[in-house]
Every structure is written in C-alpha cells, then in structure tokens.
Amino acid sequence: MWKSVAAAPADSILGLTEAYKNDPNPHKVNLGVGVYMDNTGTTPILQCVKDAERILLGVEQSKSYLPISGDPQFGRQIQRLVFGEGSDIITNDRAATAHSPGGTGGLRIGAELIKRFRPEAATWISSPTWANHRGIFTAAGFPIKEYPYYDAASKGLRFEDLLATLNQVPAGDVVLLHACCHNPSGVDPDEDQWQKIAAVAADRGWLPFLDFAYQGLGVGIEADRTAVTAFAATGVDFFVASSFSKNFGLYNERTGAITVVSPTAEEKNIALSHLKATVRVCYSNPPAHGGLIVKTILSEPTLEAHWRQELAAMCGRIVAMRQALVDGLAARGVNQDFSYIKRQKGMFSFSGLADETVAWLRECKAIYVVGGGRINVAGLTSANIDYVCDSIAEALRQD
Ligand SMILES: Cc1ncc(COP(=O)(O)O)c(C=O)c1O
Structure with missing residues (x-):
C-alpha cells in the first residue's frame, strides 16, 4: 500500500522539540514548544485540577457515554x-x-x-x-x-x-x-x-x-x-x-x-x-x-477562585518574563529596540530575531527558537534568562 507513497512532512515544531531532547548541552533552552512552563521549566498540573480529580474519584459512578x-x-x-x-x-x-x-x-x-x-x-x-x-x-x-x-x-x-x-x-x-x-x-x-x-x-x-x-x-x-x-x-x-x-x-x-x-x-x-x-x-x-x-x-466557587488565582499567576509570570527579556537585552547594551515584546500578549512572541540568528542560537548555544523567530516566552525562567540574554546579545554583536 505504501511503497510508492512519499512520507508526510514531520511537524516542524514537534521536530524541534525532538532535537532539543537529544541535545546533550547542559545549558539548552527550549523556546520553541507551545506549552506553558513554570519557573522550574516544567509544565505543571494545576492544584485546582488535582482537587477536582479527587472529587471526581469519589463521586463518579459510571464510565458510560456522555x-x-x-x-x-x-x-x-x-x-x-x-x-x-x-x-x-x-x-x-x-x-x-x-x-x-x-x-x-x-x-x-x-x-x-x-x-x-x-x-x-x-x-x-x-x-x-x-x-x-x-x-x-x-x-x-x-x-x-x-x-x-x-x-x-x-x-x-x-x-x-x-x-x-x-x-x-x-x-x-x-x-x-x-x-x-x-x-x-x-x-x-x-x-x-x-x-x-x-x-x-x-x-x-x-x-x-x-x-x-x-x-x-x-x-x-x-x-x-x-x-x-x-x-x-x-x-x-x-x-x-x-x-x-x-x-x-x-x-x-x-x-x-x-x-x-x-x-x-x-x-x-x-x-x-x-x-x-x-x-x-x-x-x-x-x-x-x-x-x-x-x-x-x-x-464550585472555591475551586473556581483557586483556578483564577493559578491562571493569573501563569499570566503574570509570562508578563514578568517579557519584561525581564527586554530589560536584560537593554542592560547588555543591545541598542535594537525590543520594547514591542512587552506589548505582545500571551505565550508567544515574534522576537524579531532573523533566521540566521535563530540558526546560530541553536547551533552554538543550544537555544531552540522556531524559524521566523517565534519564541515561547514561558520557556524563559529565572535560571536561564541571563544565559538567553547573554547569547542573544552576543549574536546581535556579530551582525
Ligand atoms: C491558536 C491555537 N489554536 C488552537 C490550538 C489547539 O489547542 P489544543 O491543544 O487544545 O487542541 C492551539 C494550540 O497550540 C493554538 O495555538
């Protein structure tokens, strides 16, 4: 059935994550993948979700169709x-x-x-x-x-x-x-x-x-x-x-x-x-x-209030990381204006980094960014922000 069929192209962003996983560099940073990460770099299960699951375990009577x-x-x-x-x-x-x-x-x-x-x-x-x-x-x-x-x-x-x-x-x-x-x-x-x-x-x-x-x-x-x-x-x-x-x-x-x-x-x-x-x-x-x-x-009002708090914390962390990136680049003497990163909303940002810079960051610094310069701001943490800012500043100095 498949002998004369060409393989379908791999998903480019998931492919980038595979490459990241296989990279032995201990400083590697994944700014490509589209999931939220907390300040430790993990994608957490919300506490309100755990609480709701505990409730469901007690009350669920059947797995019949919805x-x-x-x-x-x-x-x-x-x-x-x-x-x-x-x-x-x-x-x-x-x-x-x-x-x-x-x-x-x-x-x-x-x-x-x-x-x-x-x-x-x-x-x-x-x-x-x-x-x-x-x-x-x-x-x-x-x-x-x-x-x-x-x-x-x-x-x-x-x-x-x-x-x-x-x-x-x-x-x-x-x-x-x-x-x-x-x-x-x-x-x-x-x-x-x-x-x-x-x-x-x-x-x-x-x-x-x-x-x-x-x-x-x-x-x-x-x-x-x-x-x-x-x-x-x-x-x-x-x-x-x-x-x-x-x-x-x-x-x-x-x-x-x-x-x-x-x-x-x-x-x-x-x-x-x-x-x-x-x-x-x-x-x-x-x-x-x-x-x-x-x-x-x-x-359940208490659970909803808890969810709202946890969601606001995720949103706040993203806003804080946008600020840290812009401030970190300015502090390193990068004269390009990156202030637009602070005006963008949500996890993603068109960083404005050229494709050659994206390639250099990956090859030389193990920092993974999607082609076109899209970064997932939630991939930044207090542990990697200095390394990322140093690396981008170094890349831009070479331009
Ligand atoms: C713009 C946009 N729409 C839809 C989705 C789909 O989300 P889900 O994982 O819930 O299918 C995504 C996920 O990345 C997205 O970025």
Whole structure:
C-alpha cells in the first residue's frame, strides 16, 4: 500500500522539540514548544485540577457515554466563561456548545459543520497564523485565503490593510480570527479595532470564527474576551472554539469546546441538531475526564477562585518574563529596540530575531527558537534568562 507513497512532512515544531531532547548541552533552552512552563521549566498540573480529580474519584459512578455534545452543565459553564455572566447570548439562549477533544477538535467540528451548509465558502486565515489552521480547514474541504495581519517593520498590526481586505470578503465566507494572544505574533487588535472588525462582519455578512485558545493568558479572563464581546454585540451568527489545554493545563486530556452563536433561540436549536449530527459521525461523543474536571472547577466557587488565582499567576509570570527579556537585552547594551515584546500578549512572541540568528542560537548555544523567530516566552525562567540574554546579545554583536 505504501511503497510508492512519499512520507508526510514531520511537524516542524514537534521536530524541534525532538532535537532539543537529544541535545546533550547542559545549558539548552527550549523556546520553541507551545506549552506553558513554570519557573522550574516544567509544565505543571494545576492544584485546582488535582482537587477536582479527587472529587471526581469519589463521586463518579459510571464510565458510560456522555451525551453527544457533552455534559450539559459543562456547556453552561463554558458559555459563562466565554461570554460572561449575564450576557444577552446566555439570557436569550442563543448559543449551542459541544465539548470537543481539545481546541483542535472544536475547530475541526466547527469547520465540518459549516462545510455542510456553505459548500462553496472559502476560509480566510491571518498572515501569519498557527500552522494547523490551514491544515484543519483544508482537511474539511475549504479553499484557504489570507488576510494581512502582522507588520514586520512596525512589529504591530496591519490594521488598515486587514480591514480593507475583510471589507472585500464575500458574504458567506468564513473568517478565522484569534480572539486573543495571536499565535505566532503575540499582536492583538485593541477594543476599538475589534469593534470595527465586528462591524465589517455584520455589514458584509461573512461568518466570524473565533479561535479562543488562550483565554486568561493575555491580560485576564474578562479582558481577553474583548473580541467575543464585540461580535456578540452585533447579533450576528458566529463560532467560538475554546481550548482548555493552556488555561487549565489539560493538554493531554484533550479538552475544548465549540460554541455556535445564532441570532435567535430557534435558530440555535437547529444549529445544535446539526452540531450533534456532525460530532456523531466524527467521534460520536467526547472523552469525559478533562471536561468533567473543567465542569467541576467552574461549578464550585472555591475551586473556581483557586483556578483564577493559578491562571493569573501563569499570566503574570509570562508578563514578568517579557519584561525581564527586554530589560536584560537593554542592560547588555543591545541598542535594537525590543520594547514591542512587552506589548505582545500571551505565550508567544515574534522576537524579531532573523533566521540566521535563530540558526546560530541553536547551533552554538543550544537555544531552540522556531524559524521566523517565534519564541515561547514561558520557556524563559529565572535560571536561564541571563544565559538567553547573554547569547542573544552576543549574536546581535556579530551582525
Ligand atoms: C491558536 C491555537 N489554536 C488552537 C490550538 C489547539 O489547542 P489544543 O491543544 O487544545 O487542541 C492551539 C494550540 O497550540 C493554538 O495555538
């Protein structure tokens, strides 16, 4: 079967992690991988997750199937998290949520659902974006188009170009947007810009699909929902894919959600029926454990308060490491302005390091950065920050 088939290309970021693992250099630093790490360089299990697991161990009576869209209480809690208590979407029962295997599963189910009813649509992705966006929507059968996003010269957003392009997107096409913590750039629109983007969606009739993979890791749970709130205010149909890999640390439990928002409760009921039909033929019903953990935490005020503290600590550490990197480079006499790193949001940062510098850092210093210069700021720790700053300063002196 496979003799005449060429091998599929390896995932470039996971390949980088393999190379890092095999590197014998004791000073090696992994700034490539997309997981949160604490100040000891490990990806921890949150204490609130351990507490929820202890509760579940006591109360779980059965491992029978969950409903197709997951536990209904999970769906209600996710809507509260995504839209905020008292949102009109919740009060008027305008959203259908299905528990999905990770954010990736949510994106794919959303894409499959849209494809059923918009077979001619294209999907527009930001330039650049998380590589899997193209893969997921291509696999669901969509032609892919790009809208301008990141400006390498100003290290900011190409907002006028972005808006002009979104003004030309045909009605019915899908526009995939990072709701916060844009991966890979770390550059997000501000509140005013989100409102303008949402107004264009309402005016032009394209379908917004928000990828909400990092809620709580940019500024905070409430502040990070600025994009969602802007689209909610327009009353249009839109989709939100949530991931609980990063903000609950549930990477290997594959826990996420897809939420379909409709203008009315009647339309939502129709959407829900097709959402379930789509899930049924993909994986039938979701894996329970991660969703039950999230549901348990969000349903119990003490546990939720604890989760909020732990999430705020992760977010705070990322902000502190951004500051330490910028200050550390300035203290070493690097005259290039890196202050934009402090303005970026979330785990990722377009560092502005050229590909030759990235290659030199890897070969000579065992510091692993993704091609294009994306760094995971959470890979920096108080133990490696000086080594990283020394190495970058040395690399830039050689330029
Ligand atoms: C932008 C973006 N969307 C979605 C995901 C998917 O997350 P999950 O691991 O929950 O599938 C990621 C993970 O890295 C991501 O960066």
